[in-house]
Amino acid sequence: xxxxxxxIGVISFVVxxxxxxxxxxxxxxxxxxxxxxxxxxxxxxxxxxxMGGVVAAAYFVGSTLSSNAIAxxxxxxxxxxxxx
Amino acid sequence: MIFYxxxxxxxxxxxxxxxxxxxxxxxxxxxxxxxxxxxxxxxGLMAIVDILFNLNLVFSIIVGILSPLFSKYVDVIFPGVSYxx
Amino acid sequence: xxxxxxELLKLLIGTVVCWINFVLVDTYFGLPKKPGVLGAEVIGKxxxxxxxxxxxxxxxxxIVCSPxxxxxxxxxxxxxxxxxxxxxxVATLLIFIGNRxxxxxxxxxxxxxxxxxxxxxxxxxFIEPKYFIGGMVVAIFTIQGLYHVGASKVLGYxxxxxxxx
Amino acid sequence: MELLPLVSIFCIVxxxxxxxxxxxxxxxxxxxxxxxxxxxxLIVSFYYLDVAIxxxxxxxxxxxxxxxxxxxxxxxxxxxxxYSSKLPILVK
Numbered sequence: 086x087x088x089x090x091x092x093i094g095v096i097s098f099v100v101x102x103x104x105x106x107x108x109x110x111x112x113x114x115x116x117x118x119x120x121x122x123x124x125x126x127x128x129x130x131x132x133x134x135x136m137g138g139v140v141a142a143a144y145f146v147g148s149t150l151s152s153n154a155i156a157x158x159x160x161x162x163x164x165x166x167x168x169x
Numbered sequence: 170m171i172f173y174x175x176x177x178x179x180x181x182x183x184x185x186x187x188x189x190x191x192x193x194x195x196x197x198x199x200x201x202x203x204x205x206x207x208x209x210x211x212x213g214l215m216a217i218v219d220i221l222f223n224l225n226l227v228f229s230i231i232v233g234i235l236s237p238l239f240s241k242y243v244d245v246i247f248p249g250v251s252y253x254x
Numbered sequence: 255x256x257x258x259x260x261e262l263l264k265l266l267i268g269t270v271v272c273w274i275n276f277v278l279v280d281t282y283f284g285l286p287k288k289p290g291v292l293g294a295e296v297i298g299k300x301x302x303x304x305x306x307x308x309x310x311x312x313x314x315x316x317i318v319c320s321p322x323x324x325x326x327x328x329x330x331x332x333x334x335x336x337x338x339x340x341x342x343x344v345a346t347l348l349i350f351i352g353n354r355x356x357x358x359x360x361x362x363x364x365x366x367x368x369x370x371x372x373x374x375x376x377x378x379x380f381i382e383p384k385y386f387i388g389g390m391v392v393a394i395f396t397i398q399g400l401y402h403v404g405a406s407k408v409l410g411y412x413x414x415x416x417x418x419x
Numbered sequence: 420m421e422l423l424p425l426v427s428i429f430c431i432v433x434x435x436x437x438x439x440x441x442x443x444x445x446x447x448x449x450x451x452x453x454x455x456x457x458x459x460x461l462i463v464s465f466y467y468l469d470v471a472i473x474x475x476x477x478x479x480x481x482x483x484x485x486x487x488x489x490x491x492x493x494x495x496x497x498x499x500x501x502y503s504s505k506l507p508i509l510v511k
Contacts, residue, residue: 086420086421086422087261088257088261088262088265088388089265089384089385089387089388090422091422092265092388092391092392093388093391093422094422094425094426096391096392096395096399097426097430098426098429099399100395100399101426101429101430101433101453102433103399104433104437104453105433105436105437109300110445110446110449111296111297111300111301112402113446113449114297114318114449115297115314115318115398115399115402116398116399117449117452117453117456118317118318118394118398119394119395119398119399120430120453120456121456122324122328122390122391122394123391123426124426124456124459124460125328125332126328126332126387126388126390126391127422127423127426127460128423128460128463129332129335129336129387130384130387131421131422131423131463131464132463132466132468133336134336135220135336135337135341136468137336137463137468138332138333138336138337138341139472140463140468140471140472140475141329141332142329142332142345142348142352143471143472143475143476144459144471144475145321145325145328145329145352146321146348146352146355147475147476147478147479148452148455148456148475148478148479149318149319149320149321149325149352149356150355150356150479151452151478151479151482151483152318152319152452153291153293153318153319153320153356154479154482154483154486155293155445155448155449155452155482155486156291156292156293156294156296156297156315156318156319157291157292157293158445158486158489158490159293159296159445160292160293160295160296161292161490162445162490162493163296165493165494165497196283196284196359196361197284197359198359199359205361205364206350206360209346209347209350209364209368210347210350212343212346212347213343213344213346213347213348213350214347215343216340216341216343216344216347217344217347219340220337220340220344243354247351247354247355249357249359250357
C-alpha cells in the first residue's frame with residue numbers, strides 16, 4: 086500500500102462523514118460528486134488491467150447521469166413551490 | 170506506426186470537405202462541424218483498432234470514411250433536449 | 255511504513271498541474287458564464303444564498319451535472335496508467351459519448367482530456383501517471399469537498415480575471 | 420490490508436443508517452445513491468467485473484423511474500387536493 090491509495094482512502098472517509106452530517110441537499114450533492122471521483126480512482130488502482138478502466142468509466146458516467154437527474158428534480162420541485 | 174494515424178486523419182478531413190461540413194465553430198450548438206467531433210472520433214477509433222487488431226491500410230481508409238459521416242449526423246444520433254414548457 | 259519526500263513532491267506537482275489544466279480549460283469554454291442544465295442553476299442560486307459567488311456556483315454545478323474537463327483529466331490519467339498513450343485517445347472518445355448523454359455539447363471534456371494526455375506524456379519521464387490520479391482526486395477535493403463558499407469566490411475571481419464572464 | 424473493501428463497507432453501513440434516519444424522500448434517494456456507490460465498489464473488490472458494469476448501467480434507470488414517480492406524486496397531491504374527498508368511488 087503506497088501513499089497515493091492511502092491519501093485517496095483518507096479523502097473518501099472524510100467526505101463520507103461530511104455527507105452523513107450535513108443537512109443541506111445541494112451540499113450533499115457536491116460531496117457525492119467528490120466521492121464518485123475517489124471511488125473511480127480506487128477501482129482503477131485496485132485492478133491493474135484494461136478492464137478496470139472500462140469499469141471505472143462506466144461507473145463514472147452512470148453516477149453522473151443519476152446525479153444530474155436528482156439535481157433536475159430538485160429544480161423542478163423548487164420551481165413548482167415558488168410559483169404558488 | 171504513426172503514419173497510419175496521419176493518413177486516416179488526412180482522409181477524414183478530405184472526405185469531410187467533400188460532403189460539405191460547415192467550417193465555422195460554434196461552441197454552444199449541437200451540430201458538428203469540420204474539426205470538432207471528426208478529429209477526436211478518428212483518433213479514438215484508430216486507437217481502439219490498434220489495441221484490438223493490428224493497423225493496416227484497409228482499416229485506415231474505413232475509419233477515414235466512417236468518421237465524417239458520424240460527424241455529419243451527430244445531432245440526429247445524440248439530440249439535445251430543450252426544457253421549454 | 256515510511257514516507258519519502260520525493261513521493262510527496264511528485265504528488266504535489268501532479269496536483270498543481272491537474273488543477274491548472276482543468277480550471278483553465280473549463281473557464282475558457284464558458285462554464286461560469288451560464289448554467290447548461292436546470293440542476294446547475296439550482297446549485298448556483300443556493301450557493302449565492304449561502305454567501306458565495308454566483309458564477310463560481312454555476313461552475314461547480316456544471317461539474318456535478320455533466321462530465322467536463324475534470325472528468326476528462328481523471329479518465330485520461332487512468333487510461334494512460336493502464337494502457338499507454340493510446341489509452342488517452344480512447345478516453346477522449348468515451349468522454350465525448352458521456353457528455354452527449356448528459357445534454358452537453360462536449361467541447362470542454364474532449365479538449366481537457368486531450369490536453370491532459372499530452373501533458374502527462376510530456377512529463378512521463380519524471381513523474382509516473384499514478385501520481386496524476388491521486389493529484390486529480392486531491393484537486394477535486396479542494397473544490398468540491400473542503401469549503402464551498404470560499405471555493406466559489408476563488409473560481410469567480412479567476413473567471414473575472416480572465417475576462418470570460 | 421486492502422483499502423477498497425474497507426471504504427465500500429463504510430459507505431454501505433453509513434448509507435443504510437442514513438436511509439433509516441432521514442425522513443424526507445429526496446434525502447432518502449440521495450442516501451440510496453451513496454449506498455449504491457459502495458455496493459459497486461464491493462462487487463469490484465471481489466473481481467466480478469461484468470456484474471459491476473451491468474449494475475452501473477442499470478442503476479440510473481431505476482433512479483430516474485423512482486424520481487418520476489415522486490414528481491408525479493407531489494404534482495397530484497398539490498393540484499387535486501379539493502377532489503380528494505369526492506372521488507367517484509362506490510362506497511356504502
